[in-house]
Amino acid sequence: MDTSSPAFDVLSLNCPSRVVLQRIGDKWTTLVFQVLKDGPQRFSVIRGAVQGITPKVLTQTLRTLERDGLVSRRIYAEVPPRVEYALTPLGETLLEPLDAVRVWAEEHAAKILQAREDYDAQADSLQLP
Amino acid sequence: MDTSSPAFDVLSLNCPSRVVLQRIGDKWTTLVFQVLKDGPQRFSVIRGAVQGITPKVLTQTLRTLERDGLVSRRIYAEVPPRVEYALTPLGETLLEPLDAVRVWAEEHAAKILQAREDYDAQADSLQLP
DNA sequence: GTACTCGGTATCTAATTGATACTTTCACTT
């Protein structure tokens, strides 16, 4: 099977697709997408759902996703203020590949943890630091 | 459609699947996988193929992938020494989801770059920093 | 006026990444 694209190659330095890959592979992007996949959510909901994210980093993440056209930001003139974030059509197309990775992670997490234990036990028995 | 797994949830703090996701989303992992997908390769070949990676970081990446059971490392007792890295069976199962993401990145890179231009032009016209 | 909510900034510190140079082992060349 040929899965290559004509225009870009992630292995090339300075290739735009690599920058894009970086964004996708960002620590928090997948998690934010996971929260937004069922519809728009406000800042505080995302912050609560993505456990461990700090407001600064969430803001950064959302701003970058907005800049890249993957997420839209809408402010409602209410009090207290309401800001809703949603996936754009482009962002929606990313859901499928991202979900594939997430599902893989959830399905194989146990095996990887096991591999780590084995590896570390092996290293210990050889008295490596 | 229900794409959730019973045991793990990436949104939970300290969930193992999140650690796994981190590894997958690592800056260089996808690129190394891309090189190894057609068969074992030696260190210097990977270093040459993944443009921009430094030896230190490549070593780190490969060690971590080895520890996680995704890549195997084999030393040949030759001179000069030869070390070959290959995907393990577990690593092979990750190829598909990872490739989906890579293909998406290559296909949509142009749109994202366009979105960035638009965003930045907009920001400029509003005289934002 | 005091307190509360929401959606963030500001500031400072800790951890990670990256650039560059160096090391080791053995063979081969001169």
Added chain:
DNA sequence: AAGTGAAAGTATCAATTAGATACCGAGTAC
């Protein structure tokens, strides 16, 4: 015998990035 070269990394230090924590401003309710 001394120098050169290749492969697969380490070592060292600087720069970038992420994270913890505290704070801010608008507006309404009390």
